[in-house]
Amino acid sequence: AQSVTQLDSQVPVFEEAPVELRCNYSSSVSVYLFWYVQYPNQGLQLLLKYLSGSTLVKGINGFEAEFNKSQTSFHLRKPSVHISDTAEYFCAVTLNSGGYQKVTFGTGTKLQVIP
């Protein structure tokens, strides 16, 4: 079975400060890793994904994430946040299960950017 843990339910950060949102996963097989962002009253949008290759993945809006296999982590980072980054962020792992895409989401981290 696979699971995803997002330890921080809320992360307040001042504008232009750096931020790291943590994600740890557990799986007995290789998985693919995603970060989704949900802006208020909207559905989820893909931020970035890791499939293979370079462990540092760059996404939209200046976000990046690093895959660390030994620590089973996929933390999301941004060097300088903007007010518009205020949203909820979901880490997800996905694997091929019986021919369909089995996706497991974390419980989400609300990023609050303070002016």
Added chain:
Amino acid sequence: NAGVTQTPKFRVLKTGQSMTLLCAQDMNHEYMYWYRQDPGMGLRLIHYSVGEGTTAKGEVPDGYNVSRLKKQNFLLGLESAAPSQTSVYFCASSYSLRTGIPTNEKLFFGSGTQLSVL
């Protein structure tokens, strides 16, 4: 440019009432999903469909039924609503995936339906 469209956006039901949520996608996706989102619990899969005419249970299927009569539509039904079904419901779709092909396709989400059961 519609993507995934959910209707309605908001609904209030009384306990025991029934209703159907409609999800429509115009991207010719094979796979469609229904999730519910609850505070502190992330998104949980209710039911999914791997193609027209097929459906399967997800993590939390009890109290819900689904149908996929047309490829572009995926309906979620509540036969007898309960307060525990108060939630935000999201529909999603993705490209066809077959065993052996890397599972790297992203999900496309609708904007959600906020359902309150009193």
